[in-house]
Amino acid sequence: MTQATVTEDAPFTIASRIAAIEVSEILRIGQKAAAAKKAGRPVIVLGAGEPDFDTPDNVKAAAIAAIHGGQTKYTALDGTAELKAAIAAKFKRDNGLDYAPNEIITGAGAKQILHNAFLATLNEGDEVILAAPYWTSYVDIVGIAGGTPVTVKCNEENGFRLDAADLEAAITPKTRWLLLNSPSNPSGAAYSAAQLRPILDVLLRHPHVWLMCDDIYEHLLYDGAEFVTGAQLEPRLKNRTLTINGVSKAYAMTGWRLGYGAGPKSLIGAMAVVQSQSTSNPCSVSQAAAIEALNGPQEVLAERRAAFQRRRDIVVERLNAIDGITCRKPEGAFYTFASCAGIIGRKTPDGVTIDSDSAFCKYLLDTVDLAVVPGSCFDLAPYFRISYAASEADLIEACDRIARACKALT
Known part of the structure; x- marks a missing residue:
């Protein structure tokens, strides 16, 4: 043997x-x-980057009702029609933006929306401009997708906000995205319409650069400040803007893992392809809860x-x-x-x-x-x-x- x-x-x-x-x-x-x-x-x-408050009772009740109602099966991979309608209504109500269902995608948290977008759009060496200080995950998500993060330092003297001249200097032929988070994690800095306007003017001069707005802290603005987002302030940029949001921070739903994005249908379609080969649909029960969060009482x-x-x-x-x-x-x-x-x-x-x-x-x-x-x-x-x-x-x-x-x- x-x-x-x-x-x-x-x-x-x-x-x-x-x-x-x-x-x-x-x-x-x-x-x-x-x-x-x-x-x-x-x-x-x-x-921790999560509210210490509990998820509102009406949202929890909607989730329980969804479970008892048998809403525990697969849904459309990019979100139910009902959730997309609630998201569209939110964008119209809060931001004056109109989006069709094929211009909206939902995922397992806003983080997945970011992943989807970069995986769907970045080729090796494409550059993404990040305003520092920035959320730690941004740079690694860009890197995993094959992109090159380009950091622009934002001084405290400027309220930790991106300076338009510094943005202009950072743009190259390889620049694909500017990622802007307002209000910001970690600085809490936010842009008024007047402060955001020069940034958008730079992007208008560079039509190859797209804008990604991470608006996850939209409802946490203080001292009577009014929230404004890029596509809302400059309609000419809407066709190259991805607006990202979710229910985690405003409604204390971090563990529910439900985020969403809205943008041109060609981009959203490509992002859906990425999601179809990763998670498919976000949790069906979380989707039902998010509908109640967005449509229910907002007090x-x-x-x-x-x-x-x-x-x-x-x-x-x-x-x-x-x-x-x-x-x-x-x-x-x-x-x-x-x-x-x-x-x-x-x-x-x-x-x-x-x-x-x-x-x-x-x-x-x-x-x-x-x-x-x-x-x-x-x-x-x-x-x-x-x-x-x-x-x-x-x-x-x-x-x-x-x-x-x-x-x-x-």
Whole structure:
């Protein structure tokens, strides 16, 4: 009998498209904070990008009714006709925009809409302009799709908003998209019509560049500010604009995973092809819940916006009272993006020099059990992001801990 030859398995090799991508530092911070909390430490985590409120009762009731009504089967891959009608009505009501059903797509969160769009449109080396600070996932989604992210720094002096001249300078023949998020994660910066107008004028001069508007924080604007989006302000750009939104932030439905986008039917059709070979339709029950969220009573939006504004004001006031920290008042979302430049170079009681925003955030977690996110995660340092989607008591305690930690530095 001949003995079979045993060979060793070949080592695992990762695909080149994700070889340079790691789990985000935000997740690592969250995991470290969770471990500390499990060990019994009184950790306050202000890193999560989700409302602490519950999904409205009428939305939950609609989902339960959908389950009992047998709405648990496959739907059209890009969303039910009823949901598309609700989305079209929302765009008309809130933004003065008209979209037909074949100009709307729904997916498993706004993040999937972003994935669909970039996979459907980017060839190797196509460029996407990102205004920094930006949500961490943008750059990696672009990279996975074969594109090249082009970062344009947005200074605090300009309210963390993109300067039109800087945008103009960043555009090349390879530029395919400008991705704009207003109100912004992480800075909370938002564009008024007057501030957005110069950006749109640049795009009018470059007809090969398309506009992607991530409007997920649309309903979280403060101090009476009015929301405006690109296709609404400049109709001449509507045929090369993808407007992305969802129910996760406004209606506290992060776990329901339901986002949507609207744009020219050729783009939406290509995005549907991508989705057809990944998830197909978003969850049928989540679609039923989203219909109720969009069509049902909207009073909850104003109530929660007022609560977030109170929290913002508490955090901004308390941070600005701390030596070495400055914090501008954000226009929207539920984040502050404070500078810790005045802390850099100081030493901890153990003699360790705080040499970066990441080091400062590590110091806060290690010494006062507070988890926040360094600005370097969002490609702009030295800052740190606080999510004030938390109770007022926790926010006050968190700011007291920061003050205590900073006072201990020399």
